[in-house]
Amino acid sequence: MPELIQQTERGLYCEAGDFHIDPWQPVDRAVITHAHSDHARWGSRAYLAAAGGIEVLRSRLGPDAAIQGIPFNESIGMNDVRVSLHPAGHILGSAQVRVEYQGEVWGISGDYKLQTDPTCDAFEPVACHTFITESTFGLPIYRWKGPEEVFDEMNEWWRENQERRRTSIIYAYALGKAQRILASIDASIGPIIVHGAIARFLGAYEAARIKLPPTHPADPELVKSTRGTALVIAPPSAVNSPWLRKFGRQSSAYASGWMQVRGNRRRANVDRGFVLSDHVDWDGLLSTIRATGAHTIGVTHGYTDQVARYLNEHGINARIYHTRFSDRGEEALEPDESEINHTDTEDTEKNKELDS
């Protein structure tokens, strides 16, 4: 009998329920953990996702995509398989997938974090027999400070920049991280300008009743009048772009888990690095694995070799699940979305070459 969830060319597949989880090629039925482009791919016939994430997902998949939303913790049947979604705490509407068939339970984490984030429901561990976890930051050098502390630093940095009449520029992932910053920063400090790549998701957050402070687009008049006081949030792809020049004298920062390592910050060529991640850190990864009570762990997406080896050495049966984006954990910085889309075909060709 095949395993309940298998690794296939298109992604994780449940044969008994005939559905894929976060497939990277079009399939009949796709269960989607969250709306980031390496998890939510265009072209499948039907999608299932957490009700709270439908809006952001639609902005990714287009108005015609057939998306069914279900509330967290409510299961639906697919053939004889029970499927339910549980909060993953990664971004708005992000879910873990629980799959149950003939008494056997699997949990698939998608991307997740344990830290508090006002823009999404908090992570809840799912009791299961087999747990497939991400491992983006699966090395013991990655242990996060509390977000309150990070946002205190960020507020202080913004104020200091104002004293020096410098515009504050923060680079952050356009979906999730940017909104998390908006929801957590002290908006009374000054005006906030957001890049269009971030603004396009704000409607979905409003629809989900996530409270965000007022923001402005970067129109010339406003840019001029807020020089030296404003906070600008832009996606990493805007680094060194002409778009940034209009903000005048500035101090730049990057908000990402990768900023934990100073070399990454220096390479990004920014003044400050704020260690703010939407992924689970090393301690959180280990505590979550314990909390699920799982006897078998699948490791995917990141430092897979290292985490699997560590678990096996510590008496936990672990194995690796490859994904199309499996080398991501080794990438120096979280790639922005356009980059992932851009390199897809190239990746596959290169991989084929190597395999042959």
Add this chain to the structure above:
Amino acid sequence: MQRFTQLFIEMDRTKRTSEKVAAMERYFREVPSEDAAWALYFLSGRKLKRLVPSGILHDAIAQITSLPEWIISESYQSVGDFAETLALLFPQSRSEPATITLSQLVSDRMLRLRSIAASKNQRALILQTWNDLDSTQRLVFNKLITSNFRVGVTQTLVIRALAVVADVTPAIMAHRFAGTWEPTADSYARLMTGGDRGDSAGPSIGDLAQPYPFYLAHPLMQPPEDLGTVNDWQIEWKYDGLRAQLIHREQSTLIWSRGDELISGAFPEIAEAAADLPPNTVLDGEIIAWEDDRPLPFALLQRRINRKQVEAALWTDVPVAFIAFDVLEENGNDLREQPLVDRRRKLDELLSQLPPNASIKPAPLLSARTWSDLSQHRLASREHSVEGVMLKRLSSTYGVGRKRGDWWKWKIDPYTVDAVLIYAQGGSGRRSGLFTDYTFGVWDRPDESQGNGGDGRELVPVAKAYSGLTDDEIRQVDRFIRRNTIEKRGPVRIVKPELVFELAFEAIQPSNRHKAGLAIRFPRMNRWRTDKKPEDADTLETLQALLRSTMRENREER
């Protein structure tokens, strides 16, 4: 330690030089001399070496974290900086850090590490110190004990900050700081006040053993015609040697390297030759492996460097000469404000008193009536085993540091070879986490399959290089490496041979330590040859032919 860590944070959080200098000024104004002295020691790039073996640090972190050895190594590979890896792995502590000053940290912890021999005790002292510090302090401490403290400032910038604090010009501060400098409260106080070192005036009040700050040449990027008329310039060869200052006093002769290291012991014949000079003479020049009136390869000189005492065998085996091109002090008078043309005349007078075979010789002057004469000289550089030509304005005074305008070096174009990227390794510092250190190979024989490929040729490693690419290119190559790794051997990735680079290098010499039987000097990536396929890369034969031709040149000239 809190205040020094604060300085580290302030400098770490800005890319602006002016802010870094301002942060240092504030620091030096605020702290007591004994701390300032050590801060200056570290900021100016000085290091306390060999305090503790890195194995002890590995053991200490493994003990406190209970992590397996391999994951500590994996973490290090990901971070690219051992000191930072240790700081990141250390468990977050909630206890208040102890109050400990920088000078206390140095004397009670760092220097003690060196004096206690038992590794068990060293490990205990490391763990205790980690416990006494907060997380950023731990990072700074780790960087200090691993000789890896860098904050992106040059000694020039540190001197600029000190000069402001002491209210003197940077040139005066540079002179006060030149030579050996002990990190004590007293010597720091002397830096501030001038002490018995005196100021601009001269050596009569200065510390007689200390070198003058070196004046450095800028690379010439523009056409030489832009420098005006050729008659305004003194022309010398640009030697590939060791820049040095020779100080001859009544009692002693000292030779200083540009890195402010005393190297007299490595070159006894030069010190001996200086005995024939009048006392209180200071010469600037280049130490070169030298035989039959021409330079020998730099590799030979290297065997003499870093040796305090030289065995007699090596002394005769590798003859050296001090090729003097300037005189900074004559009979105790500071000549630096005099024009070069006068200094050079005095130099020639001084050296004419030496026997013809002395190991101190005047640098030959080249004559050029036109700029094209100069170009001819430059093109003949390789025949003379030099790197190019130097241009020095005849009217110029002897400056401090790398001041533009009066001294130029115009090097010859390098040799080049097209080679294939075969191995890659992670970089460190700004390049940590990226594959930036590359090994390149050339084919062991020509392609005889007429473009059918696969005739069993092999790539022989010939060079390691890590400079020359833009950040963007580095990222692209890094991505290629991750996707095209054939095999991992520890930190080294064996890469699919596909990318071709034009390597530039300055010299080639035979070597029995390298598989290729030759070694190339100063290799760097000149260009990424995206237009070339790996089979188009050069062969070992090309390099061997080049090696033969350069050796022949050397022989024929003699």
